Amino acid sequence: MLDTQIEIAQKNLALNDSTLNIIKLQFDAGQVTSLAVQQAEAQQLLAAGIVTQLQQNITLEENALSVLTGSFPKQILRKGKLNDMILPDEINTGVPAEMLSLRPDVRIAELELVKANAKTGIAKANMYPSLVITASGGLNTFTASNWFTIPASLFGVVGTGITQPLLQRKQLRTQYQVALVDRDKTVLEFRSTVLQAVAEVSDELVKIEKLKERYAFAEQRVKVVQSGLKNANLLFSSGMANYLEVITAQSNALQSELDLAEVKNAQLNAGVALYRALGGGWN
The missing domain is CATH 1.20.58 (Methane Monooxygenase Hydroxylase; Chain G, domain 1)
Structure with a gap:
């Protein structure tokens, strides 16, 4: 820049x-x-x-x-x-929520949930909402809302029951109940991590979408003020414009071009931020 x-x-x-x-x-x-x-x-x-x-x-x-x-x-x-x-055009169509699993924080939370499932004999289920994250928050808001409010039990399927000797059953059952509580806590943490990740991705998609619009306006403004500067110089040379008009036109031209460069830089930064929010890419 x-x-x-x-x-x-x-x-x-x-x-x-x-x-x-x-x-x-x-x-x-x-x-x-x-x-x-x-x-x-x-x-x-x-x-x-x-x-x-x-x-x-x-x-x-x-x-x-x-x-x-x-x-x-x-x-x-x-x-x-x-x-x-330039930024690739395909990111404007949104990204699948499942891509959030590439993020280190989401991956850690997912593995913690897998570990908690293993302690309670619960098999891994589909842990990501089936939606595409866009600048507006997702194609299926109802599905996303349901995912963030479903019971923790739906994040896995209960496996076999406790089949230990009678004398150990009470102690094992207590340990099992504690493991279930810890597992529910892990589900909440995982859900919260994914929610934060979705918000960060959506934020960057919004920035990219709106910065694209801002760039179009800034680019048009540069064309207008450049034309005005050219006319001001021609009029000044022929004695039909004063020096203040030329100075003003030059100042406007400088600021508009600098603003255009700033918006372009912001676009690229938003693309990098989206790449990071997705844990390393969108392809």
Whole structure:
């Protein structure tokens, strides 16, 4: 993202330099006042400051990445640009809830339940709701609601009964009842873990869906302000627009392009967060 932002800022700085030179020529010809020159210089210095700040941020990020990879601070070779990175379209259709079993926390909770089942002689059943997680929460809300309210006994099938000698039966039965209580507790923990996982996946799907819409709006805004900037420069060159209109158009163009880069970066971050929320992927 920083590389894209600095490209935008440098392009804007070049525009500001060009505008400042034109205004200085107009000042020398007596067409504008010194105020116009000062305003243009202030805008140019602002643009230069943004470039310097972005250069600093890039160097800091490169240093951090170098340390992370076990090397001395150095320039990082780029293999692509922000706009070249896209999210796969298939994630917009949602993901099966069963994929949550890839998550380490869900897997641990599932194995704890399997262990609790083994202690009570209960066979493993289908422990995940049959639904697809989407940005709206799932295709079958009724099924999901039922899954989170069903009795713990439905998470497995009771096996054979206690067939121990008579003298040990009471002690074994007590141990069995305690194991059942522990097992019900494990079911609740498993259910809670899956519920949290579903919420996290749904959150990221919502972000991806809405950021896609935001990106379309931001992209359209960039086209509009770029057209406005072009017209402002043409009008300024022909004396039909003043310097304030040009400075405003340049400022709007800079901000709109930076905002577009921010939204694109947020899209990619949401994709990474979804990948993590699913425990490592969606394919």
